[in-house]
Amino acid sequence: MPELPEVETIVRGLHTRVAGDAVESVWIGSRPQPLKSPAGVIARTLEGKQIVRVHRAGKHIVFDLEGATGASQPKKGGRGVRGQPRQAASLRQSAQWIVHLGMTGRLVVCDAALEIAKHTHLIAKLASGRELRFIDPRMFGKLSVHAGGFDPGGVEPLEVSEAQFIALFRGRKTPIKSALLNQKLLRGVGNIYADESLFRAGIRPRRRAAAITREQLGKLHRTVREVLREAIALGGSSISDYVDADGEEGFFQLQHRVYGREGEPCLVCRTAIRRIVLAGRSSHYCSKCQK
Ligand SMILES: [Zn+2]
Known part of the structure; x- marks a missing residue:
């Protein structure tokens, strides 16, 4: 199970590889276990967004997204973005994609031509032609989207006084x-x-x-x-x-x-x-x- 240092390492690697790239489209598998936000909300939130930064909050991987076409704020109800104030529609809409790797979760950046591994639950096609894939055989990993300011609770051990x-x-x-x-x-x-x-x-x-x-x-x-x-x-x-x-x-x-x-x-x-x-x-x- 990846611990904080491993997640930090993964996050640095991901930031180097995908920051500045954009998500063109998203495919989500049929297994509901990894999805902590509805599949449609995850897809709409990611699609059309630029990945501005990848960072860590506790053992969560946080993708800061920004873009013009996101739909992270549903028009009716509060699906997927609990407790976040409704923002006025703006051209530059920001959102966050949160990934927790659980026991066996993995994020892979690869060529689109690479064969899709078993247990792939999400594929984000990137503007660069590559793909960002989430693979998790045991499905303790979690995927969710937030309007912003994701806070998993607790104090960051590397920042605590x-x-x-x-x-x-x-x-x-x-x-x-x-x-x-x-x-x-x-x-x-x-x-x-x-x-x-x-x-x-x-x-x-x-x-x-x-x-x-x-x-x-x-x-x-x-x-x-x-x-x-x-x-x-x-x-x-x-x-x-x-x-x-x-x-x-x-x-x-x-x-x-x-x-x-x-x-x-x-x-x-x-x-x-x-x-x-x-x-x-x-x-x-x-x-x-x-x-
Ligand atoms: Zn001793």
Whole structure:
């Protein structure tokens, strides 16, 4: 499952490839599972729009669209654009296309002649002659459109200040690991990076957030961002592998210090790494380095 650094890498690759291009037409498959906005609304919103920018919000991929012919504001009712103020019709209409890759979702930029892979749910024909395709065998991915200002909730971990970070976690009765995974607090920190950040901060995953000092939370604030930044820096070199036509994932992984290393010696003190299950997720830690 792609985590924040992988999504950031994908987003950078997509931005390089498709920003400035325009969507001419959209084909959407018959499977309803990936569609979080009605198919017709997605198609009308994308068609005729220019892709201005591709960026990340948590683990969501956001395409900022602008164009003259979009129909992201339905004439009647509020289909697909809940809670957004109705805009006056304007020549330059903006909208957003949101893609969440789920477990196995992939966005591929390819030549139109390339054979269409199994499990392709959406094809956007681009003005450049290429196609942007969404492929997802397990269909946990989600496609939706928004009028603009998409906000998945939570605070962006790479932008959160130390004071904000401490305020988010201080006083919470849940284990710190569960709090780190709570997307309503920080968005986009997944299981692997939560374990790695806690190891570097010297905090056990099961510790109650309320029992952690300000200083330790300050340290965790630094390690969360350090781990994510290192992973993004590594991912940057594999951009082309990811979005290439054959869609092979080629991420260089951050060398995990605890995640997935149950029973192996701690890289700092040689104590065997332990694995516990917390809220249904594996957590890995060193019982000597983490308190
Ligand atoms: Zn250790």
